[in-house]
């Protein structure tokens with residue numbers, strides 16, 4: 001368990017709070033494990049009928065911790081070992097049976113967006129800004145988002161988000177069907193909690209069957225595997241090395257010298 005993910009259960013809702021605000025809630029391996037375990041365990045906890053994901057600080061999450069990515073690129077032991085066996089949060093999202101609700105405050109980057117595509121209800125505040133800049137980091141889509149994002153918003157918009165890093169603001173997120181509604185910043189958590197509690201009060205079998213009928217967990221897991229192979233290769237690539245070094249050195253990356261595949 002890590003102090004970077006807080007857990008609390010009340011009124012049938014398990015609330016998971018990302019709690020690493022000094023690093024913009026960038027997700028570490030321990031945080032993925034804690035989130036994945038909590039979502040998996042929710043299925044067997046009779047007190048939990050809905051999971052709510054929210055975040056402390058001024059943004060939802062800056063996505064995967066880039067220093068963990070850089071460690072994999074450099075072939076460093078623990079992070080490298082830890083990536084074998086896949087990402088526990090993504091695996092849990094693919095097979096989740098418990099309804100998931102998200103309250104997105106401010107920015108969400110990378111996996112902070114792709115996880116929303118597995119949530120059943122999404123609330124964003126006025127400052128929400130969604131980006132999936134995988135290609136800017138020389139990476140590729142994950143969490144089955146190469147399937148879920150184009151099917152949700154269309155190919156052209158998804159390509160622009162993935163490859164050009166197009167930022168989607170709160171209104172657009174609702175218009176494009178990524179989020180249910182925009183809530184004022186001060187009301188975001190209460191709005192999302194009310195929705196989660198409303199879900200938790202519904203007949204549980206009917207809710208579970210409805211969610212199951214709307215999803216294809218086998219197809220999602222297959223897509224995650226396919227993406228994961230490319231993602232792992234790209235993580236170790238020279239172009240990713242340049243992207244991670246640029247982030248650490250707070251400069252723009254220069255891909256003009258890396259070879260074409």
Ligand code: COA
Nearest residue numbers: 022023024026062063064065066067109110111133134137
């Ligand atoms: N991984 C690791 N550390 C991160 C991080 C990430 N994804 N995102 C932010 N941080 C750290 C910064 O390095 C900084 O640490 P420091 O105080 O020790 O220097 C701290 O969090 C604050 O970030 P900062 O960049 O100063 O905040 P900002 O408000 O100016 O910008 C972002 C916020 C999200 C725009 C910017 O941090 C960013 O672009 N992060 C990377 C996002 C990304 O590409 N994620 C991977 C997607 S696949």
